[in-house]
Amino acid sequence: MAPEVVDPPRTMFDKIWAGHLVRDEPGEIPMLYIDRHLTHEATSPQAFAGLRARDLPVHRPETVVAVIDHNVPTTPGRRLIDVVDEQSVLCIETMEDNARDFGVTLLGMDHEDQGIVHVIGPELGLSLPGMTLVCGDSHTSTHGALGIFAVGIGTSEVEHVLATQCLLQHKPRTMSVEIDGVLAPGVTAKDIALAVIGRLGTDGGTNHVIEFGGSAVRALTIEGRMTLCNMAIEAGARAGMVAPDDATIEYVRGRRFAPAGDLFERAAAQWLQLAGDPGARFDTEHRLDLGQLAPQVTWGTDPGMVVDVTGTVPDPAHTSDPEERARLWQALDYMGVEPGERMQDIAVDTVFIGSCTNARVEDLRAAAGLVTGRRVADGVRAIVVPGSMSVRRQAEAEGLADVFRAAGFEWREAGCSMCIAMNGDRLAPGERCASTSNRNFEGRQGRGGRTHLVSPATAAATAVVGHFADARELWQEVR
């Protein structure tokens, strides 16, 4: 009698990977089927041009959704004439032409569902649990919050997926990051994300797909999980994921492009089977007890250069590795901060609440909650850029927009805006910004600009105080 074969327990990622393999032969690179392809005007023009040059159609245009987000102005009532320069206009018009010519749905600048690609995907039910999803954009990891293998790709790969519906990719390694701890009011998913990157380092996740779990992750809302998975790429990971649970199912139910009726129930039953099997092994395993996590603020020029808001700028003298010491000095120098300086003594010129990391309605609620009845500090420019036009409408309906305006914030239309500074919203050289975005790289928000990454709560607290402030304290005062 043949011995009984028992399948080894599998991780969530293993299941999704195996379920999407089109071809996996020795000596080749595995061909992975892609269910959803989101695209935007900044990284797709050359891909569509490549299809034209080869005279190829898009294999399944109904799986592709295009949005215009990076180059759009965010000033209320925007029109094409408000676009910052001719090249940005060309990017926008090229996306419009390509969507029309290749039969792809476009959420253009004046579409009521327009928004940042990683905000509109989940919001419209375009991103569904168990999918493989790509976008020519590194923060595609965001969609992993729903239990999706969502991966950022380059423009040649965008062309490849458009033409073939497949991605050639070696199977990444798996990593589990189990996070325990309870968040105090004023401490959010963004603080978890920054703390995780601070511990893993900006290349700690290289070649890995991270599955986030543990009590702190389970307790997060779906939008909070998106913030966490969004930042997985900042730890170098290829993707970040959270296993679907009941909260995931309820989040997806009823969304515009989600299945309905019996089909939804059938899908949901499958989605709940996606979580890793008990005993499944990961190539790398981390366990982090965040205990009494404080709000996090970056002081340097990568997201791993992060401290508690109650902390001080680190002193490179305490670092033994000469190369690392030089890197820290370079960051201090660029940021214009001193070793040992208290974060809460550092004043800002600008506060930016926006980006695919932190511009969903819960983020705006958290920020507005701390702003109510207060004023933006003198000399601070504060702007709120909702992640989508739908978020903007929701925030207006809830009165959040009025709170922001009354406090002296600018209330904008949806787009990437000052996260990447392609649309004219940017810092001047030397300006310092508390930003809810995801990258504090040199020049990211404008040449010479200094970016400190924070949560929406910390951004709001900082806006009203004028220097970095502890959202937990303001929260106490609000109560």
Added chain:
Amino acid sequence: MESFVQHDGIVVPLLRSNVNTDDIIPARFLKSVRRTGFAAGLFGNWRYLADGRTLDPGFVLNRPQYAGASILVARDNFGCGSSREHAPWALNEYGIRCIVAIGFADIFHTNCFNSGILPITLDAAQIDVLVKSLDSSGPRWRVDLPAQTLTAADGNSYSFAIDPFKKRSLLAGLDNIDWSLAHRSDTLAYERRRRNEAPWLFPTPTE
């Protein structure tokens, strides 16, 4: 795509870790809808003085001994951050054909192959020795892809690993689309199977 077989060229050392793709080409230089026109934006925040136009003589790429460099040597986690393929396009257009580093970020590593640039991973100690040899023996290295070796001006040779599939593509200058289209029947078979398992992924326009 351009093929890569052997290459002999001047080496420029950019000895930093975590050089990100915003460093390689800042976002304000991305607004072209073509694959070319990005070389001027290469290291756009580092290469120029405050006026944004005059080359900064202090930046390593601008030093006379590295003029015409075609091999870049860096430290760890090169190309992290944004997925922009404009980064390898800009490097390629500037003339860089090969990057040697301790480690690369995933998306950038793939983008290099798709842009005709060979990324070579060596360990930190090897890179230390190689970088020292730049001063003693001169900044000229030879890369041999079929043999998978990198040879410094002092004659010392280092072998490197590379995925055999990517090696074949780079040697022949093939891109992956033709290969995948040749296996289209596998894709169609997958779709037929998958349509039954997960019909919500194949909605008909009326649903």
